[in-house]
Amino acid sequence: MAPFGFSLLRLALLSCSVLSQHTPYDYGFDVTRHAKRAIATPLVVRGEVGGDVQLRQEIRQLEQDQDLWTLYILGTSLLQFTEQSSPTSWYSITGIHGIPHQTWGGVGPTPGNEGTGYCTHSSILFPTWHRPYLVLYEQVLYSIIQTIATWWPEGEQRDRYQTAATRFRIPYWDWAATPPSGESVLPLSVGGSPYVDVDGPSGVQRIANPLFSYTFKPLNATAFLQPPWNFWTATVRSPTTNDAGAQSNNSLVAMNFDQNQASLSQRLYILFSNYGNYSTFSNNAWIPLISNASYDSLESLHDTVHNLAGGGGLGQPNVQGGHMSYIPYSAFDPIFFLHHCMVDRIFAIWQELNPETWVVPQVAALPSYTTSKGQVQDSRTALTPFYASSDGTFWTSDTVRDYTRFGYTYAELASGPNKSRRARANVRTAVNRLYGTSSPASLFIKANKALGLRKGGIKRPQPDSATAGRFNDAAFVGGSYREWIANIHVKKKALHEPFAVHLFVGDAPTDPRSWALARNHVGTMGVFSTPSKDAYGMAMEKLDVSGTVPLTTALLSRMGNGELASLKPVDVEEYLRSARGLQVRVVGSSGSVYDSKKIKGLGVSIASSIVQAPRTEEELPVWGTVVAHFEMG
Numbered sequence: 001m002a003p004f005g006f007s008l009l010r011l012a013l014l015s016c017s018v019l020s021q022h023t024p025y026d027y028g029f030d031v032t033r034h035a036k037r038a039i040a041t042p043l044v045v046r047g048e049v050g051g052d053v054q055l056r057q058e059i060r061q062l063e064q065d066q067d068l069w070t071l072y073i074l075g076t077s078l079l080q081f082t083e084q085s086s087p088t089s090w091y092s093i094t095g096i097h098g099i100p101h102q103t104w105g106g107v108g109p110t111p112g113n114e115g116t117g118y119c120t121h122s123s124i125l126f127p128t129w130h131r132p133y134l135v136l137y138e139q140v141l142y143s144i145i146q147t148i149a150t151w152w153p154e155g156e157q158r159d160r161y162q163t164a165a166t167r168f169r170i171p172y173w174d175w176a177a178t179p180p181s182g183e184s185v186l187p188l189s190v191g192g193s194p195y196v197d198v199d200g201p202s203g204v205q206r207i208a209n210p211l212f213s214y215t216f217k218p219l220n221a222t223a224f225l226q227p228p229w230n231f232w233t234a235t236v237r238s239p240t241t242n243d244a245g246a247q248s249n250n251s252l253v254a255m256n257f258d259q260n261q262a263s264l265s266q267r268l269y270i271l272f273s274n275y276g277n278y279s280t281f282s283n284n285a286w287i288p289l290i291s292n293a294s295y296d297s298l299e300s301l302h303d304t305v306h307n308l309a310g311g312g313g314l315g316q317p318n319v320q321g322g323h324m325s326y327i328p329y330s331a332f333d334p335i336f337f338l339h340h341c342m343v344d345r346i347f348a349i350w351q352e353l354n355p356e357t358w359v360v361p362q363v364a365a366l367p368s369y370t371t372s373k374g375q376v377q378d379s380r381t382a383l384t385p386f387y388a389s390s391d392g393t394f395w396t397s398d399t400v401r402d403y404t405r406f407g408y409t410y411a412e413l414a415s416g417p418n419k420s421r422r423a424r425a426n427v428r429t430a431v432n433r434l435y436g437t438s439s440p441a442s443l444f445i446k447a448n449k450a451l452g453l454r455k456g457g458i459k460r461p462q463p464d465s466a467t468a469g470r471f472n473d474a475a476f477v478g479g480s481y482r483e484w485i486a487n488i489h490v491k492k493k494a495l496h497e498p499f500a501v502h503l504f505v506g507d508a509p510t511d512p513r514s515w516a517l518a519r520n521h522v523g524t525m526g527v528f529s530t531p532s533k534d535a536y537g538m539a540m541e542k543l544d545v546s547g548t549v550p551l552t553t554a555l556l557s558r559m560g561n562g563e564l565a566s567l568k569p570v571d572v573e574e575y576l577r578s579a580r581g582l583q584v585r586v587v588g589s590s591g592s593v594y595d596s597k598k599i600k601g602l603g604v605s606i607a608s609s610i611v612q613a614p615r616t617e618e619e620l621p622v623w624g625t626v627v628a629h630f631e632m633g
């Protein structure tokens with residue numbers, strides 16, 4: 001999993017010409033005129049169903065689908081070169097999320113909520129609001145791609161591209177699955193190079209890589225309020241400096257994702273296994289004393305990915321994070337939609353596993369353009385500014401619940417949202433294969449399979465001898481084992497900036513620059529917020545958010561090297577409390593390391609549960625009651 005490709009590509013970075021970084025594809029005529037005609041302000045979000053449902057593919061799969069990939073790159077590039085003032089430009093669509101605080105589709109902020117944005121965070125609407133947002137983006141990109149396909153010379157080629165174009169759906173980036181051997185979690189197509197060679201209607205040309213960065217055309221320094229946003233003319237990840245010459249360090253971003261992949265994957269696996277209530281699954285707002293089993297959420301996991309992609313605090317000393325680390329600026333970075341499409345896919349898979357639970361009324365912890373803090377949000381709350389019809393009605397959580405109405409699905413769900421028992425078993429198998437491999441549960445399935453093959457199927461197996469060598473009776477008792485987690489809660493605005501809580505077993509290196517390669521790093525909880533105490537930041541002051549970092553895999557490796565005797569509470573508690581035990585480090589997105597004892601409202605609680613391991617790939621682990629053992633001092 002070493003980010004091998006990335007060291008090579010640093011060389012490529014040095015030799016690339018600056019010119020190619022800002023070049024669109026030259027079709028040989030004025031595309032803006034044609035493009036404008038093709039994309040006449042579709043303010044109604046309808047999806048581009050054309051009567052059928054197509055797969056949203058993983059970005060690496062889409063890359064293998066060559067004609068579609070070419071169209072995706074050309075379409076994204078053209079969208080980014082569309083006049084910023086157009087409501088369907090890259091700038092306007094990504095600007096819906098926060099800055100530049102424009103009004104979109106005529107839906108203005110309600111009094112007192114200016115300076116927030118349309119997006120809903122720490123809210124029951126977090127997963128559902130982003131669904132029509134992605135569909136809007138998909139529909140605009142789809143439309144551009146249909147037009148581009150007509151620009152190939154008439155005949156066989158044009159037919160081929162037009163046929164491919166009808167299959168286009170936006171890709172997702174799976175940051176939790178094990179990447180292909182020798183590759184980083186961060187695909188080279190996204191972080192590898194600021195330019196890309198594309199074989200379009202006028203032949204092969206080198207253009208600005210639309211997945212690497214968005215270059216503002218031009219940057220509106222007034223709308224971007226404060227440094228460095230008001231002088232960074234393109235989006236950056238793990239920036240090399242705070243000044244106008246900042247470059248992305250995607251090698252570092254890749255290293256950080258590779259280090260955190262196992263942890264992200266286990267969190268996702270636990271969300272699929274043990275989060276059966278939409279209220280807690282959906283968002284990161286912490287409700288004190290509700291349960292030891294519901295600290296994590298889809299949103300909290302999503303926050304960590306934002307934080308890692310922006311990269312704040314893990315690069316050069318005192319260099320801040322890039323756009324992805326900060327709510328109001330994050331959507332401009334092309335990685336945002338790839339990430340959010342993954343979030344939507346997780347949501348869709350989770351819906352399939354938990355068909356009964358849905359949005360229940362909840363008080364909004366934060367304001368948005370059309371929500372005042374304290375207002376009750378429910379399944380019929382308008383997801384503004386996404387019009388469902390030209391009569392002015394908006395999409396709601398209820399009306400976006402069946403996503404296939406927008407003409408897309410995901411491979412794991414291809415049998416449709418209507419839920420035969422078989423289809424749901426297939427989904428669980430996919431979850432085990434993709435996200436179970438970092439969990440002790442998978443070892444049990446493997447052992448079971450081996451036994452099943454040898455003895456023609458056995459109901460209550462023990463791990464086979466190879467497995468038992470590493471995970472002996474001290475870990476597994478019958479078909480169960482004890483899962484350990486760190487439950488973290490903290491004030492979202494404990495610091496004036498976004499930050500991350502890192503857990504280590506044993507001493508953390510003093511210099512955060514060496515954290516990315518530290519072998520004793522266990523996991524990260526990213527806290528995604530605003531760059532300062534602006535109006536939106538102020539609204540966050542009182543909000544507590546929570547997340548979970550799984551510990552079991554780290555503990556098993558300590559058992560492997562003899563430092564820890566078993567997963568029993570008596571052993572684990574003593575071990576984690578010892579000097580070689582668990583350490584908490586907090587780093588701000590500006591690069592400052594903070595004393596974790598001085599962070600407002602920070603609590604780290606060590607908890608565990610007996611978990612019944614799945615016997616086959618068609619089952620997920622079954623968690624028992626999660627009990628808290630002790631608080632980190």
Ligand SMILES: *[C@@H]1O[C@H](CO)[C@@H](O)[C@H](O)[C@H]1NC(C)=O
Nearest residue numbers: 085100101220221222223224
């Ligand atoms: C730049 O942003 C300011 C403040 O949001 C806005 O008033 C102005 O119209 C914008 N300028 C352009 C060219 O969009």
Ligand SMILES: *[C@@H]1O[C@H](CO)[C@@H](O)[C@H](O)[C@H]1NC(C)=O
Nearest residue numbers: 240249250251252314315513
């Ligand atoms: C990117 O980060 C890596 C790892 O910290 C570092 O070795 C490298 O020098 C950085 N590259 C640049 C251009 O700053």
Ligand SMILES: *[C@@H]1O[C@H](CO)[C@@H](O)[C@H](O)[C@H]1NC(C)=O
Nearest residue numbers: 277278279280287290357360
């Ligand atoms: C889900 O969680 C919410 C919020 O904590 C709670 O009010 C509700 O009763 C739970 N629903 C179920 C079915 O347990």
Ligand SMILES: *[C@@H]1O[C@H](CO)[C@@H](O)[C@H](O)[C@H]1NC(C)=O
Nearest residue numbers: 289290291292626627628629
């Ligand atoms: C968390 O676990 C502890 C220890 O078992 C228990 O005392 C406490 O009540 C639990 N908290 C909740 C909210 O269930």
Ligand SMILES: CC(=O)N[C@H]1CO[C@H](CO)[C@@H](O)[C@@H]1O
Nearest residue numbers: 355402404416417418419420
């Ligand atoms: C498209 C489809 O078949 N939808 C059905 C899914 O299942 C529910 C509940 O059984 C039905 O009400 C839908 O009509």
Ligand SMILES: [Cu+2]
Nearest residue numbers: 302306330340
């Ligand atoms: Cu996001």
